[in-house]
Amino acid sequence: MARKDFSDEFKAEAVNLVLEQGYTVTKAAKALGIGETALRRWLGHRQAKVQPGPGDLVSLTPDQRRIRDLERQVAQLERERDILKKFHGLLRQGTRSQYEVIEQAEKVWPVAVVCRTLGMPRSSYYAWKARQGQPRAQREALVDQVKLIHEASGESYGSRRMSQEMRRRGHAVGRHQARGLMQEAQIAVRRARKHYYSKGGKSSAIAPNRLNRQFAVAQPNRVWAGDVTFIGTQQGWLYLAVVIDLFSRRVVGWAYSASADTQLVVRALRLALSSRRPAEGLMFHSDQGSQYASLAFQAVLHDEGITPSMSRAGNCWDNAVVERFFCSLKGERIRDRTYRDRAEARADITDYVLFFYNQQRLHSATLNMPPAEYEDLKVEAA
Template identity: 30%
Template sequence: MSIKRACEYFNVSRSGYYAFVNRSPSSLTLENEVLSEIIRAIYFKHKGRYGSRRIQVELKQEHQLAVSRKRIGRLLRKQGLYTKGKRRKYKKQAADRCANPNLIKQNFHANEPNQTWFRDISYVPTQEGMLYCSVFIDCCTLTCAEFAIREHLRDSLVIDSLEVPLHREKPKNGLLIHTDQGSQYTGHRFYEYSRMHHFVHSQSWKGNPYDNAVMESFFKSFKREILPNKPFQTKSQAKLDIIDYLENHYN
């Protein structure tokens, strides 16, 4: 179709069409183009884990750019980029007595490092079988104090992985370790180990994930940001990705 017929079809003048074609882009358009490239680079740098909130922080810290979250979200959507995962809600369950008292009582505050540690285990599916990742989170710094990846769920997964952080951090007697009511923490071996190393064991109420909210929040991010849509092909690849995430990204 000729330009003349196209202009007649859309009911616009030819002069108006040529003025639009020859018009230079506005400063806002140029700014959005440059900003989109920076946001895209940050998004792929963190493997799709960063949404508008964390991209906003990195833009301010690394590039000295103050950009609103709404604008960042709009530019992400325009490029078809969406953060991994989705929000899920827990279902309330009836509480029950626990083997050890709940000393945390949902007070997630510590004055100094190595005062309170949280602990939990997550499943990592692969095409070669299941892996189990056990992680310690320090309540004060919210960093990963130690982790272990094994192919079993025996209590040795928990006990063996405690050796390194206890030797490296050298916490004082009375270190508080909070866990759920998994069998790895309620057995006699973990009980004897806690007495031998003089740490205090606290446990969540049964069916109440809010008592261990630090670990629930961590594993929510962990599963959203590291686990692919399909299981890992090999266990070795899963281990490499988990170690890279915990050591080079999360901490």
């Protein structure tokens, strides 16, 4: 198999997960679908100077670097404060051991960060966790599992997906029993507000609706879909562009910016191309937004041999997969959260996309498996 040539932006995203967000090499590599050896090599080759972000036009000055370093130190101290506050709060609630508290805290922060803050070796925690691997028949243990799943899913799993996740974890729990366990645990799904969309119908003059709502795709890297959404922060709007592979519903490209311009969607697409290296015949579907209709974006599609497809004007159902992803993101993670700045929002959303949505969240379109697991299963079966 030919060796993949990843873009510098993709490498920077991978290195950022380890150095700035505290994820282990193993966890970051799995989320991105790359080898650990490659990621370790990129970490070793990282230059000492701070690299400008994707939206920067020039290198940072020494004073700007010092300010950026101080901001990172402040953010780290605030995160450590939040961890200690949650840790002691959970202990006061009567949790049985420190290890169980860490197990709950790792749903919010990486284990490496939690253990480092608490001064506890990760090896001790993982050894304890390994001893808890055997299924427990007691009802109390099942209730505890339901609570953990409820928290990890962002309070978004109903009885159907709760029972599916319990069975994936080795517990023979049906939907009705899952509902009873949830009632016993005094938890319920936190419903997101419904959105009502227009049913427009004018076709684009740039590209027809070639996809035509045929969202069931038999092979990976044959049809991708993209869109842009916005997230509010105390610093201002943060715009997110994503690229989703319709085969597995996996997010394969993403980019952030303070402005919703053409470069935002181009960077998301190029990240996906660098990561996936699709063969000829790929189709890319989007709405008729100005970013996707621009000459610059259409030129990238043409140069890469990608066939464009566009929804009818104002018809969100023509791009329902991406719309549903944004609905899940905002309903399960963003919801009522207040982000201090764009950096905090970006870190939290990246955690949701790469480590929860792609790796853990059950999806009905992929045989009730997480997108990454579904891809691996289909590749092995091929």
